[in-house]
Amino acid sequence: MADFLNSYSIQRWLELCPQGYLEDTVNGHQEGETEAESILEDDDLRTAAIRSTVQLVVGERAALAASSGLVNLAPDYPSKHFLATQTLDEARHVEIFTERLYDLGVKRADLESTIDNFVNPHLVKFAEVLLEKIDSGDFIAGVVGQNIVLEGLAFSVFEMMETTNRVPNPKFAHTLAGTIADERRHVGFGENRIGSLIKEHPEKKPEVEQMQKDMAYHMLKTFSLSFEEGADTVDKEREAIGDVGEANFHGTDLSSASSQEMQAVLEATVISEFRTRLARIGLEYQAPVGV
């Protein structure tokens, strides 16, 4: 265990992240880059961008609360070190997505009311399931919920958004690229560290799997509502940005897919990743019912 954890040291993180792929960036993107004019000039598109960015801020706030709570629960120094770096990664994500809200025209004084207005209630429930586990001091469930389920969800959502923004909105795509690199590291830690703990504590499996099932339920409800709310602006967005060529995401061309097709490919991708990652740590994916 110690050898793999050495690659998650603070020193390694400093070299890889702030001194690596974030070097010479400002809020995760290149200096001077701005949001696409097509978004800023159209109220509907700007509102849709604010709505989707609010979900990112709320998700990252949950991740910040969860990872900082896990530092104190971690049973060894190397895990504490890694979770400390993850805490700062999540804080950076909160910061850069909040900055995007400001770039989209949200006034600083209106930040919290904007978040309250646009937040998806199912996403709040999703976060609550995770934070309850951390509040009760459950390190194993906390790491599975945070580093496998929440981070796995974020990873695929960010990848999809990065794919759709790469050509029409490079500033936001660059912001997302740095967060994707972070999430990949977080998921890797979750898989590597928690597998051995699950083996040591097989009695925890049913409880952890129930948590995953509850989180997956709220995640799928979040997707349903988000794509339903976004369906009206999909065509308008395509008209505004014009033909940008194919945007392939796991076999679906996002530049021409319907809202339902986009939801379907995202759900399939996230669940497939969950199955793979959970299997690696000795757990079986539990499909939620009623969604």
Add this chain to the structure above:
Amino acid sequence: MSEVDRPEFDSSEFDPHGMNPEDFLDEVHSFEFWFQAVEGYLTDNPYGHESGDEPISDRPDDLTESDKDSLITTLCNYCVGETAALEGASGMIAIAPNRHSKIFLATQVVDEARHLEVFLRRLQDLGVTDPEGEIERRANPTLQVFKRRLLELVKAGDWSAALLAQNVILESMEHAAFLVHATTADPVTAQILNGVMKDERRHLGFGENDLGRLLSEHPGNRRRLADIRHEMDGLVLAVFSRAADDLPGDASMREAMGREYIETMDRLGLV
């Protein structure tokens, strides 16, 4: 490039006077600001010191076996203090009253974890093969009491008391101990301590500013916080008393640490 000639954060590009208070706090408590502050003294200094061409354990030093043993005890206690700081700072994120405080504390979490890592690494350089076991054996019991008390305040969700204990008292205690120790430490340890102290000053500044603002808004808290300070001052001075025995030099080390700590606390004039 060495620590001495590397340019640090260029404050000439940052004009705090032209900003409103909220924008100012957003700016100085951001990831960007933190990274600009630390990159000068962390770049090219893996594990807090210049890497050099040969493994640190192969480099000659003037440490006798007795000096080395004393240094190991001192570093074990620094690890206890930094673990307290790491767990305190991460616990405080949940109770911080606003976003910029949460983000500042997240930068502090990484700073404290880095300090713990560099001290653990130094222990390994000195031949300690089981740092966790060694820390348990050599930990100063009074420092353990201090840690428990700090974490109680954090867990109770008392923001102003936790801020006083963590970002003012603990940071002042560590700063005083590191400052005095650095005057007699071997070159590698001294360089590590100097880097750590730069972070401590930033943490102390946050505590001082935020607590000062809170006390001006809620002066009724002053008496309660003064009682907490009184209780924790006793623990700090008892920690120094034991720590001075582990450092080379005479009783003046203990007095120097205590004086430095009390002067810092009095200069802040918070409680």
